[in-house]
Amino acid sequence: MTATPFTLAHARADHWGLAAKTCLEGLGTSATTANIGFLYASEWFSPNLSSILTFLRETTRIEHWVGGVAPGICAGLMEYRDGGALAVMIGHLPPEHFHVFAGDAGIWPAGHFPSLGLVHGDPRDPGLLDSIQDMAVAAGFLAGGLLSASGPPAQLADQVVAGGLSGVLLDGAIEVLTGMTQGCAPIGPVHTVTEVWDGVVMQLDDRPALEVLKEDVGELLARDLRRIAGYIHVGLPVAGTDTPDYQVRTLIGIDPTHGWLAIGDQPAVGDPLIFVRRDANSAQADLKRMLGDLKVRLGNRPIRAGFYVSCTGRGVHMFGEEGAESALLHELLGEFPLIGFFANGEISRDRLYGFTGVLVLLPGGEEEGQQ
Numbered sequence: 001m002t003a004t005p006f007t008l009a010h011a012r013a014d015h016w017g018l019a020a021k022t023c024l025e026g027l028g029t030s031a032t033t034a035n036i037g038f039l040y041a042s043e044w045f046s047p048n049l050s051s052i053l054t055f056l057r058e059t060t061r062i063e064h065w066v067g068g069v070a071p072g073i074c075a076g077l078m079e080y081r082d083g084g085a086l087a088v089m090i091g092h093l094p095p096e097h098f099h100v101f102a103g104d105a106g107i108w109p110a111g112h113f114p115s116l117g118l119v120h121g122d123p124r125d126p127g128l129l130d131s132i133q134d135m136a137v138a139a140g141f142l143a144g145g146l147l148s149a150s151g152p153p154a155q156l157a158d159q160v161v162a163g164g165l166s167g168v169l170l171d172g173a174i175e176v177l178t179g180m181t182q183g184c185a186p187i188g189p190v191h192t193v194t195e196v197w198d199g200v201v202m203q204l205d206d207r208p209a210l211e212v213l214k215e216d217v218g219e220l221l222a223r224d225l226r227r228i229a230g231y232i233h234v235g236l237p238v239a240g241t242d243t244p245d246y247q248v249r250t251l252i253g254i255d256p257t258h259g260w261l262a263i264g265d266q267p268a269v270g271d272p273l274i275f276v277r278r279d280a281n282s283a284q285a286d287l288k289r290m291l292g293d294l295k296v297r298l299g300n301r302p303i304r305a306g307f308y309v310s311c312t313g314r315g316v317h318m319f320g321e322e323g324a325e326s327a328l329l330h331e332l333l334g335e336f337p338l339i340g341f342f343a344n345g346e347i348s349r350d351r352l353y354g355f356t357g358v359l360v361l362l363p364g365g366e367e368e369g370q371q
Contacts, residue, residue, distance in 0.1 A: 004033070005364070006091030006305035008337040010075035012083060016041075016048040019086040020055050027090060031060035034090035036098065036168070038307070039067040039156060040075075040341045044084040046151035050160045052086065062090060064100050066168045068120050068147040069154035071312045072342030077330065079315055079322040081342070089339040091305055097173040102157035102166040103131075105138060112171035114140030116178070118307060118360060119167035120156075123149045123344045129352060131165040136350030139169055143178050143360045145309035145343025146352075176360055177297050179290040180348045183314050183355035184233060184248050185282035186274050188216030193271045199252075201261045204273060208259030216275045225254055234263045235276040238351065248276060248354040278355065280318050287325065287357060291332040298363055303333060307360040308340035314357060315342055325357065333361075 009026025013019035039056065041049055046069045053065055073080050075087035099108040099115075109115055117139045121128050123146040136142050144167060148154040153162030170176060191212060195203035204212040213232075214222035221228050228251070235246035253262040267273060308329065316322045326338060346353045 004092065004304070005302070006089050006337045007034070008075060008087070008089045008339060010078060010085070010087040012080060012085045014084055016045045016052050016084060016086070017055070019045070019084055020052050023086050023088045024056070024059055027060070027088065031062060031090060033092055034060070034062050035092050035095060036064045037062045037088060037090040038339055039065055040073040040087045040339065041069050042073055042080055042083065042085040043069055043071060043148050043151060045069070045086065046148060046154060049152070049154070049156070053156060053160065056088065060090065064158055064168070065156050066100055066118065066120070066166070067156045069151065070147050070341035071344065072315065074308060074310070074323070074326055074338070074340045074342070076338055077323045077326050079326065081316070087339050089305060089337055093170070093174060097171045099169045100158050100167075101169060102155070102161040103164045105135065105169060109138040109169060112169065115169040115171045116140065116176050116360070117142045117144070117167050117169050119144035119165050119347055121146045121165050121345070121347065122155060122163050123147070125163045128164065132347060132352060133350050135165055141178070141349055142347050143307070143309070143358050144347045145341065145358065146345040147341070147343070149344050175363055177294055177363060179294050179359045180353070181283070181287045181290040181357045182246070183278065183283040183311060183318060183357070184235065184276035185279045186235060187232070187277050188275050190237060190272045190274050193267050193269055193273055196267055196269060199262055199264070199266050201263060201267065201273070202258070209261045210254060210256065210259035213261060213275060231278055233276050233278070233355070234265075235274040236265060236267060237272045237274060246274065246276070247351060248356070250354070278313070278318065280320070283314065283318055284328070287328060288332065290359065291329065294359065294361060295333060298333070298361070301363040301365065303336035304362040304364045306336050306338040308338060308357065309343050309346050310340065310357045311346055311355045312342045312344060313355055329359070
């Protein structure tokens with residue numbers, strides 16, 4: 001396997017053709033040895049996705065492409081959310097050890113288990129959660145996120161596709177390192193759901209759910225519950241993990257008359273539940289924790305390529321400036337080609353998360369890091 005780094009290019013422009021040509025120039029001669037490309041476009045270019053793919057495929061002669069249209073994209077130290085923007089990263093992977101798929105991956109996962117799937121999902125697909133779980137069972141581990149929720153088909157898997165899950169599977173011959181960082185911090189103890197119906201939590205610990213929420217958020221917020229909108233969320237702890245792992249879900253509504261809470265999920269009686277708050281300082285500290293762990297696992301090896309998926313509620317909205325997350329990634333891990341997007345939900349292992357960041361690294365050989 002060649003261990004050369006991937007090549008990254010990105011551009012902002014009003015017309016997709018100008019952005020695509022600028023990216024092509026940035027890729028230089030690296031396309032002559034590349035056999036896979038990752039392409040992300042801002043929503044401004046959503047109607048032009050097929051044209052962009054055709055242009056890049058014909059000019060680079062790279063057959064395999066994955067990616068799609070996202071609410072925001074990141075490339076290197078840049079963060080693009082508004083207007084027209086493209087990010088492209090190309091490189092070489094041993095062809096017998098990766099597989100591009102859309103929907104059903106066929107028999108490939110069975111002969112290459114366990115694999116890691118770099119995946120993209122359609123947030124409009126009602127069967128997406130089942131697709132994520134089924135693919136995780138077949139492949140082994142997933143990392144990625146949900147793309148644009150508006151406009152025409154937004155996914156790429158060698159062609160423009162829509163619905164379900166798509167991406168590329170990498171088998172065990174291609175080493176990967178993964179990490180996930182939370183963007184919220186718990187504000188109280190773990191509670192038990194004792195009465196619930198169709199996403200409406202009526203009781204926690206045999207008490208009215210709203211009463212428990214008020215107790216956890218404190219007197220100041222409890223006096224004016226309008227202040228918790230977008231700030232306080234629900235966390236559903238994940239069983240069987242060796243880290244404090246929880247899926248963040250939106251607090252959709254409050255019924256003060258009955259003391260009920262409506263949340264963006266379907267917990268069952270007996271499930272654990274915590275309340276969490278969006279917190280930039282906690283998010284930054286947890287991001288540093290994740291990066292520190294990955295740095296230890298990397299050792300002296302360089303990074304051939306990095307893929308980062310962050311929630312649309314993070315980035316400039318959480319950290320106050322564009323590119324803050326990417327800057328911290330490079331500060332703690334060094335320089336490497338980094339591409340990614342801001343997602344409508346993040347995928348790690350077999351679950352869908354919110355307010356998280358998911359990072360995948362392709363390390364090179366240790367001898368390269370010593371040169």
